[in-house]
Ligand SMILES: Cc1cc2nc3c(=O)[nH]c(=O)nc-3n(C[C@H](O)[C@H](O)[C@H](O)COP(=O)(O)OP(=O)(O)OC[C@H]3O[C@@H](n4cnc5c(N)ncnc54)[C@H](O)[C@@H]3O)c2cc1C
């Protein structure tokens with residue numbers, strides 16, 4: 013018996029999957045979007061935050077550049093609340109040759125990417141911390157985009173068109189009836205139960221995990237190689253404009269101001285497993301040097317957090333080559349009908365977050381063609397509900413909000429100006445949300461103290477609101493701090509190490525968190541990979557299965 | 564000429580300066596800002612975990628040190644000091660502050676935390692006495708099986724969830740067996756005007772005022788039921804007198820639970836020690852950072868202070884450094900992964916292990932980094948054990964070898980090493 017019947021199941025709640033689900037729903041088909049964890053917690057939570065102007069690709073890949081320029085305008089319109097129009101600069105540092113810069117404007121013009129050269133003095137007036145030795149500067153229309161808000165926006169829009177949005181539903185089996193896909197089994201991770209969804213079509217948008225998902229349908233050898241990149245957030249906006257190094261795309265060549273921080277990135281190193289993405293010290297050093305080249309004194313600023321994401325590189329000789337007109341640059345589509353003789357399933361990976369909407373449009377076109385449906389794409393036509401009538405994002409908006417309500421509301425997270433009612437309202441909407449889920453939406457614990465002060469308050473509120481027992485809330489707090497540690501220890505130095513010592517004094521010294529009720533080393537309630545978490549995963553399964561927890 | 568310059572205004576610096584001054588030495592205390600004492604909870608932790616719970620800190624110190632010996636790496640301060648200086652150091656603090664601190668150096672107690680756990684400590688402010696759980700079978704303690712506690716939160720104070728504390732406390736099996744009976748309640752008490760968001764200091768300051776205090780006592784009186792002990796967050800006044808007035812007004816047991824920084828109880832202790840230092844005419848130079856030293860013939864001749872735009876050289880016969888650890892910026896790791904002691908560039912004792920690792924629940928060896936000393940607390944080269952300067956001593960969180968927050972040993976180490984260092988200097992000066 014099916015628990016749910018839909019036309020289409022979309023696997024993966026990252027940018028790609030959310031875009032596909034919205035597109036399918038807006039074309040009038042019924043759809044379920046499932047992710048093994050929260051929405052936008054995979055690659056889409058581990059990227060650089062740049063809404064490309066196209067400038068990065070004008071020389072290496074003009075077609076990609078043109079797509080970015082076009083989609084930048086659309087995403088800014090339909091996701092205004094998630095986009096900050098920072099603008100961008102391409103600068104030639106004293107270490108760079110001017111050869112690349114010489115061809116930049118002409119290449120931008122032919123790719124239809126707006127760009128103009130400004131004087132070094134103008135660039136320095138705009139960004140006073142920039143390396144004063146820069147030789148040339150070009151202004152472009154780069155922006156920044158909050159991937160969490162964008163995906164949430166797309167998912168809410170899809171929901172408004174009838175989509176079922178199912179985070180924490182892991183696909184454990186894909187069912188086929190002969191050479192057709194007929195449905196999937198998902199594990200409701202939080203409830204600990206299996207559900208069956210019947211469908212006519214499956215869209216595999218599982219990013220770097222897409223190969224594993226395809227294997228569930230019996231499509232073997234979908235070889236997806238994760239290309240790992242690290243990023244480091246510095247404790248404040250060293251720049252207010254996206255700064256690109258005007259060279260052939262390379263490691264560590266972009267500095268992106270996002271919310272309250274500035275993010276330097278990134279690298280590209282083959283990884284064995286998307287669930288195990290280390291943040292090696294050598295790469296941290298490389299990024300800090302790269303930052304120093306753009307902004308002198310960068311190393312003396314404070315690195316607050318680091319993360320690693322994986323680009324899925326599909327190494328498959330059988331990638332459908334016939335349909336390139338349907339493709340967006342950098343994206344790969346596997347048509348399992350032609351590849352494996354299995355109808356009703358497409359795999360889509362790669363591309364950029366900036367072009368997520370276009371990728372979705374292209375692949376849903378293919379799907380409709382295969383389903384024999386003639387339904388045009390409408391995703392560029394209207395903004396998502398959260399962006400309706402909204403201005404684009406500005407970093408100071410929370411300050412303005414708190415100025416208004418500071419007499420009546422408490423500030424729970426001072427670094428990110430998150431109020432008590434913001435937290436309680438979301439918790440009421442979804443009482444099963446973890447502190448980490450709430451963080452992705454509220455930026456709780458993302459500032460310099462990395463949760464040292466606010467997370468204890470937040471755990472207290474979860475208990476006071478009745479969403480958790482006191483013991484659960486205490487474990488939730490431990491889990492949150494443990495998670496933050498993953499992105500902290502590789503970059504701890506200077507002021508942030510000093511902060512970490514203070515945080516340790518609070519958590520272990522004053523609060524003696526290791527001996528408070530609950531588990532000393534908390535199990536991850538909803539683990540999704542990594543070496544450390546494999547142990548937790550086994551323990552969590554045991555708990556969910558009602559067995560005794562091994563010590 | 565000045566006998567000693569003490570650097571650091573935390574527990575170690577203040578106590579060392581008082582010890583030196585009481586021996587009649589001309590003492591100058593220099594600090595950049597008040598120390599960690601006022602960020603902490605105002606208790607004196609001697610040794611709480613080794614890593615099992617410690618009931619008798621002095622008797623169990625030997626076993627702790629034996630384990631530390633086996634660990635290797637920088638020597639733990641307690642291994643250098645031994646038991647006696649701990650007894651002397653804690654005893655000296657008692658002598659200084661009198662009845663403000665309760666407890667027994669021989670036996671730890673457990674105190675409720677703001678997470679609703681029970682945490683070991685040795686001495687505690689009088690305002691926490693009604694919340695103690697005994698670790699000594701012959702002493703029933705203030706709270707025991709069946710004790711009824713109402714945990715009262717303050718709506719305007721976000722650092723204390725009375726529900727979390729009350730519920731968690733009730734789940735704990737007490738060391739002597741049985742459980743507490745708890746419930747939670749809250750009162751509205753803005754620190755200023757009708758503000759929704761008050762920190763502990765603002766509320767404490769309000770409670771120092773008699774008319775606000777009356778309102779608060781009345782509200783608590785209405786809430787509490789017969790036979791209940793009242794637990795409140797650590798906000799009962801910036802002076803010790805406020806607690807006495809509230810306890811008298813309530814006429815029933817009441818105690819405070821420590822909060823994350825700023826710690827009101829820690830502020831009270833800092834104030835008390837600072838007032839004493841003034842009374843004993845310790846010369847105080849505040850808001851100054853030590854940025855270097857002039858040395859010669861194996862001694863420090865003077866310290867260089869950077870004070871608001873100009874530099875001063877301060878001469879002394881002896882220097883006692885108590886500037887704290889990583890948390891106060893006294894030890895630094897730069898972005899290249901190099902450890903420094905920024906004030907004087909002293910050599911550091913560094914654990915021979917991966918300094919930081921991926922285990923949140925496990926230990927981070929980096930925090931054992933610090934300066935090495937001999938057993939008189941004179942700073943030595945970690946490699947050779949030779950004195951770095953004949954007249955340079957160190958105490959407190961600056962010392963290598965401890966994981967203070969895990970061991971719950973911060974104040975014990977600070978007191979023992981500060982008094983030991985001060986006494987070494989006193990002896991040296993007597994001899995010369
Ligand atoms: C280092 C780096 C930097 C980048 N920077 C930028 C940038 O600045 N600008 C830009 O535009 N793009 C950038 N990108 C690209 C961008 O991040 C990606 O294009 C985008 O996030 C991909 O999203 P996705 O939905 O395809 O994958 P993901 O976000 O990884 O989504 C896949 C989802 O599938 C889920 N899943 C896996 N297995 C299962 C299962 N069995 N059942 C259910 N769900 C499952 C996962 O939990 C995951 O949420 C960057 C990428 C990287 C790696």
Ligand SMILES: Cc1cc2nc3c(=O)[nH]c(=O)nc-3n(C[C@H](O)[C@H](O)[C@H](O)COP(=O)(O)OP(=O)(O)OC[C@H]3O[C@@H](n4cnc5c(N)ncnc54)[C@H](O)[C@@H]3O)c2cc1C
Nearest residue numbers: 054057058059061273317319458495498499540541542545
């Ligand atoms: C645009 C942007 C801006 C940011 N700004 C800030 C900021 O200002 N401050 C800040 O502190 N952080 C910032 N971050 C980083 C962010 O807080 C997280 O560190 C990042 O999203 C990783 O998430 P995490 O901490 O939950 O994951 P991690 O701590 O890396 O891992 C947590 C969990 O995810 C699992 N996991 C590990 N790798 C993967 C993977 N590849 N896919 C799926 N699951 C995985 C692990 O099993 C673990 O259970 C920013 C991120 C982005 C994309």
